[in-house]
Amino acid sequence: MPMEPIPDLAMLDLASIVKLMEERRLPPVDRWNPSHCGDAEMRIARDGTWYHQGSPIGRPTMVRLFSTVLRREPDSGFVLVTPVEKLSIEVEDAPFLATALKVEGKGRATRLAFQLNTGDLVTAGAEHPLRFEEGEDGPRPYLHVRGGLEALVARPVYYELAELALAGEQSGSSGPGLWSDGAFFPLAAA
Template sequence: MPMEPLPDLATLSLPEIARLVEERRLPPVDQWQPAHCGDSEMRIARDGTWYHQGSPIGRPAMVRLFSTILRREPDGGHVLVTPVEKLSIEVEDAPFVAVEMKAEGKGRDARLAFRLNTGDLVTAGAANPLRFVEDDDGPRPYLHVRGGLEALVARSVYYELAERALAGGDPVPGVWSDGAFFPLEPAA
């Protein structure tokens, strides 16, 4: 069965994005509890590239398919899960990368939608918060995607967030989306 083409975020309104997110039916991986079967021999690099046995997976449709059965375990590990098997997968940082952002509105009325490297669309808000981590390489923003899975926000998208935060005029630099405020500085 062919997969739907990736949406062009620039041509969609935020209500259209919300509708597409609502229509997406993902497998109920949180309900599947098969015994652990082994290692998938797969790895997701920090830049979002998926590898199998050391070689990049060159078919985006395969990556999108695998991403739909990805789950974060209570111990923080990641697995690919089906009703009958569960295979470990190494994730160097976050399993997704937010590669594009679309913003509508200002201040408390703003909404920020992100397109992930897998084509998924996520609107930041209380259910999908943004968080910021400071490390030796500088700030690293993350967006909650689902079930404990996060997307590392690409550097270029982070610059867009920082520009909005500095222009926002809030006492603490941050961004609003879907009624929630996300300070750019990491929580103490």
């Protein structure tokens, strides 16, 4: 089954983004419970690069395919899972990286759509909240993707979010923040 091409976020309006998100069918990894088979010898680096046995995986379609069978376990570990096997995978920070942002609307009617390094599209909102952590290198924003899996928001995209929040249109009772799809996300770390 061939993977669909990665959409160009800049060329899509929000209605098209939502339609693409709804059409995306992911394997039911939450229902698969095979025995643990070992280590996949794979790692996802802080910058979103996927590695196998120490070498970067250079084929984006392979990364996209592996990302569809990635699952977060109750012990907070990460695995690649199929109906017949489960393999551990190391994740240095977050398994995905939000690399692009599309903003539509103003104030409470704003919608923020993110494109991930895997080509996936996610609109921030109640089902996909944004959260901010304070890190050694400053604020670290994260976007919930699915099933306990998050995307670290890339620094350039974070600057776009901060500019939007500080422009004044996005403030709430708890100070500067961001509205998206009817939900408010304070800019400060909780």
